Amino acid sequence: MFTHSPAQQRTTPLSSEALVVEHDVLQKEIDELIKLKGDSRGELIPILHEIRKRHAYIDCFAMQYVADRLGISAAEVYGVVSFYSFLKEENLGKFTIRLCRTISCDMAGKQLIAQQLEKELGIKFGETTTDGLFTLEWANCIGMCDQGPGLLVNEQVFTEVTPKKVREILDGCRKTYQENKQGGS
Amino acid sequence: MTIRNNITFASIPKNEGMGFALQKNPKLVIQDVIESGLKGCGGAGFSTGVKWSYAAEVKGATKYIICNADEGEPGTFKDRVILAEWPDLVFEGMTIAAHAVGASSGIVYLRGEYTYLREGLEACLEERRKAGALGENIDGKEGFSFDIHIHMGSGAYVCGEESALIESLEGKRGEPRNRPPFPVECGYLGMPTVVNNVESFAWVSAIFAKGVRWFNQAGTEQSPGYKLFSISGDVEYPGVYEFPMGVKLSEILKDAGADNPKAVAVGGASGTLVPPSNFECKVCFEDVPTGGAIIVFGQKRSLLDVAENFQEFFADESCGQCTICRLGNAKLLEGVRMLKEGKCTEKHLDDLCSLGSSMQVASKCGLGQTSPNVFLSIVQNFREEAMECAVNNPVLTSKEASHNIFQSVVRLFRGEEVPEQTVSNHATTTSKGA
Numbered sequence: 375m376f377t378h379s380p381a382q383q384r385t386t387p388l389s390s391e392a393l394v395v396e397h398d399v400l401q402k403e404i405d406e407l408i409k410l411k412g413d414s415r416g417e418l419i420p421i422l423h424e425i426r427k428r429h430a431y432i433d434c435f436a437m438q439y440v441a442d443r444l445g446i447s448a449a450e451v452y453g454v455v456s457f458y459s460f461l462k463e464e465n466l467g468k469f470t471i472r473l474c475r476t477i478s479c480d481m482a483g484k485q486l487i488a489q490q491l492e493k494e495l496g497i498k499f500g501e502t503t504t505d506g507l508f509t510l511e512w513a514n515c516i517g518m519c520d521q522g523p524g525l526l527v528n529e530q531v532f533t534e535v536t537p538k539k540v541r542e543i544l545d546g547c548r549k550t551y552q553e554n555k556q557g558g559s
Numbered sequence: 560m561t562i563r564n565n566i567t568f569a570s571i572p573k574n575e576g577m578g579f580a581l582q583k584n585p586k587l588v589i590q591d592v593i594e595s596g597l598k599g600c601g602g603a604g605f606s607t608g609v610k611w612s613y614a615a616e617v618k619g620a621t622k623y624i625i626c627n628a629d630e631g632e633p634g635t636f637k638d639r640v641i642l643a644e645w646p647d648l649v650f651e652g653m654t655i656a657a658h659a660v661g662a663s664s665g666i667v668y669l670r671g672e673y674t675y676l677r678e679g680l681e682a683c684l685e686e687r688r689k690a691g692a693l694g695e696n697i698d699g700k701e702g703f704s705f706d707i708h709i710h711m712g713s714g715a716y717v718c719g720e721e722s723a724l725i726e727s728l729e730g731k732r733g734e735p736r737n738r739p740p741f742p743v744e745c746g747y748l749g750m751p752t753v754v755n756n757v758e759s760f761a762w763v764s765a766i767f768a769k770g771v772r773w774f775n776q777a778g779t780e781q782s783p784g785y786k787l788f789s790i791s792g793d794v795e796y797p798g799v800y801e802f803p804m805g806v807k808l809s810e811i812l813k814d815a816g817a818d819n820p821k822a823v824a825v826g827g828a829s830g831t832l833v834p835p836s837n838f839e840c841k842v843c844f845e846d847v848p849t850g851g852a853i854i855v856f857g858q859k860r861s862l863l864d865v866a867e868n869f870q871e872f873f874a875d876e877s878c879g880q881c882t883i884c885r886l887g888n889a890k891l892l893e894g895v896r897m898l899k900e901g902k903c904t905e906k907h908l909d910d911l912c913s914l915g916s917s918m919q920v921a922s923k924c925g926l927g928q929t930s931p932n933v934f935l936s937i938v939q940n941f942r943e944e945a946m947e948c949a950v951n952n953p954v955l956t957s958k959e960a961s962h963n964i965f966q967s968v969v970r971l972f973r974g975e976e977v978p979e980q981t982v983s984n985h986a987t988t989t990s991k992g993a
Contacts, residue, residue, distance in 0.1 A: 416748075418730035419713060450731075457732040457878070458713035460671045476633040477828065477854060477868045478791040514716060514872055516672045517636040519791035519854070520561055520798045529674040 482522030602850025652760025884927030901949025
């Protein structure tokens, strides 16, 4: 939890729909966020959450700029980002799948689901598929111990996952993505 | 199907407890909560009423009521069920607390993993505002204003510790503070702050709806009342159960349909590992305390796998502030893996136990103090099994494992019996990348 540099951890190249944002665009976004939420220290994490939600990760520029706007040092912002697993992760994919690895889900067969996910997606945990759709991560206890194995897809929860259900979940994501894409264009 | 027996919360009419409580003088409200004997349901078990009385004593300051919905303890999910099924009771309990201590602002610190519950909670809050149960002059009570907002956590187990939670609310790293001063004197933004667990607030509402006597006549002398239990693992019917405090562990196991377990973790990863010889123990603060997590391990489970899973969790979740917790958990994890591989000497095991004991006293917060518990219980109760693990379940290289699979297939074709566990140990070692 304490030695992690978001900038150095990137293992996958950015996808074609690059999540790279021009600095002035990012700056504008952060300005708007601060206008909305205020510039008190207590808003730091909600602001970072929002940046993290819109982009794949929180980069050094964003950290420095947020720090300047809130009147704190960039090191403090970095300290916060690197502390929280939901902020420090680099989820380049549109869908981040977090499989619970803690005891009850482990006993319910999380290893089988992990293998299935890795095989279906062709990536390991901590990686993103080349089409930029899926990122695979581990989660510590997600509170679904009575219905394991459990996993989260972005904010949605799935329980009693079976290898068959893994395919359904992934297909569901792909379908949602296609629909959104068509709806957007 | 998560709810498994009759739970009091289901039978409490909305706003009934709050209605009674708001008519009372704040001092009497606190007196009632103290008399009910309700203790914090997050695990630490501090008297809720006494906590409130400390916060109420501070005069003239802005005060905060915080609901700790950062339910991160492995094996615990009762708060998730309460928030999904009976959010009104929680918000009522917070409103009663605000009335009792004189607070005007409330925050629910909801863990990031439960983001999907937020929509329902916001809707419930909005409904309460419209009904006059939140906002200005609540329940027609002149001058009593209180509102609640939801703050999302970001995936850090240690933020379930109340002072770390407050740090996190203030936009900092979730590192527990030195205590004293306690949050009731100097909490969120330096102001008196009451932090209670989701379930504690819900029980407060139930106590005012059904009466102090109803609550404190159940349970034991030191641990009155009822409690929700999250039961998971090798049982027929996992889920949320309600029992009076002091219930025998064997009764819980019987109701949940546990078939001759090898051991039971009471209190989750930071609790106690109870061996069968002690299944007649009482689950309460005098005997085996718990925040409600009961994880059952069947005969086929390797307790070292369990210990490894728990130590991986703690090594990952330690905030890193105290050296003994940061390094101690990494050392214990290394020790468990040495045991699994048969590389741990008796001397080294003793050293690890001594390290564990030091962690219990030298860590600042509950995470470090309780993280070696399960490891120590295993060594205490299952030392032989731990030392013999490597002999009985040799860790195989991938080559050996494939050879074993090949042998099994050949045996299957010949119609011979295939020994169990040919490859399972290999599977667990390859999952270490987790």
